[in-house]
């Protein structure tokens with residue numbers, strides 16, 4: 001079964017309109033890279049520590065790796081799980097895949113065997129790419145554990161110093177061809193069409209495990225092209241990637257892809273750690289950085305504690321992924337000395353930006369407006385009826401870069417989309433008089449912990465595996481550091497007098513679950529409150545415990 005079988009595409013008349021209007025321009029990610037290589041040639045494209053790579057080198061190295069991957073049997077529509085930290089090899093791999101139609105599944109560095117196995121199984125992935133280790137955790141061993149359980153996974157590609165027997169050294173495959181022009185020509189012939197899937201992003205997931213979000217070359221190209229335009233990226237832009245590069249925000253909003261498209265320079269940070277990032281901003285003369293509110297907060301604290309950090313090059317900080325408190329937003333300019341742009345986006349598509357140069361009111365109190373004239377937005381009540389102007393309701397959306405269905409998830413799709421193809425974002429919003437959206441809450445049952453989305457249901461299902469647990473509800477509680485933290489409220493079974501947070505976290509580790517999903521707090525109760533239809537009353541729990 002090919003990838004196309006699990007996809008829900010745009011209706012043909014809608015697709016034709018998007019092509020006719022030029023939103024979809026027929027280019028693949030690989031063609032975008034070569035376009036930039038031609039326009040910006042020897043200009044530095046990518047900075048990773050001491051490694052500096054020009055546009056032309058990036059294109060040539062990516063082609064070299066594409067050839068290496070195809071010699072190992074990877075090609076059109078084969079999936080590869082990519083779990084790499086922010087490193088130059090990640091960028092080269094991404095473009096190499098695009099050149100030959102291999103589809104990367106964009107795992108996050110925090111994912112563990114449970115999540116990775118799920119991606120491999122769900123997409124029938126043929127390969128996985130991991131670092132040897134990050135901060136003492138052995139990703140290579142984990143990848144082999146996943147590979148052993150899989151009937152599809154072949155190559156384990158590793159970036160690092162310690163390449164185990166059987167693993168393939170990814171750096172060893174990254175080489176410049178002796179004849180780059182000839183190779184380019186050969187790859188152009190076997191490359192994908194622009195309407196094919198370029199990559200799979202991951203949804204925060206409101207049920208069980210994350211969902212795979214197919215993004216085509218056409219739609220993703222439009223995503224970063226339009227973003228780059230709205231955010232005025234240009235050859236002088238120096239963009240800092242502080243969040244994990246596989247997340248939609250730093251990848252394509254406008255992200256590193258938007259910076260390459262614009263001829264700017266991309267600087268990779270290993271983590272959003274304030275000291276590391278402040279030093280990189282000073283050293284590399286970064287002009288734009290992106291972060292979640294919790295990161296912005298830590299950067300502001302660091303700058304206030306240490307005013308000698310030189311942030312004079314910084315023009316703009318983009319903040320998104322979770323709601324930024326207006327009070328925090330108002331501190332950005334005085335403390336960091338740069339402008340703020342709020343970004344309300346989602347891996348599924350729709351991206352909203354506050355306009356550059358907008359009033360303080362718009363910049364600090366709203367989450368921006370849809371970036372494309374072709375974005376369709378509806379705000380509806382529980383019966384899908386539009387609410388009166390200015391009132392709160394659930395956000396539905398369609399458009400040239402918003403998915404029409406998750407990959408191989410028909411049942412979930414029936415709930416997440418209307419019959420007319422509107423995506424139910426699960427966000428509760430209203431229109432601000434300025435024509436921008438304000439995020440007021442959500443209907444989806446997830447915890448937004450410092451921008452990382454955690455499915456309450458997934459956490460609950462894992463905790464139900466513990467013999468002592470009779471009932472559990474996972475809820476989000478307000479948190480100074482993370483914005484929201486995960487609190488689990490548990491009813492114990494008779495005969496089990498107690499349960500500790502450490503036991504739960506230990507069990508989750510044994511299950512091979514990403515650490516950011518471990519609960520932060522445990523409350524044991526005699527019984528859980530229920531609504532009049534008998535569902536656990538999470539709203540009441542949040543009120544009682546918050």
Ligand code: OOB
Nearest residue numbers: 248249253320321322323343344345346347367439
């Ligand atoms: C971004 O993408 P995801 O897929 O990790 O999460 C999307 C969800 C949204 O549905 C919303 O619930 C929340 O994250 N969110 C925000 C927000 N930005 C995202 N809630 C309030 N205010 C904001 N500014 O998080 C993402 C993708 C691309 C660009 C930026 C963020």
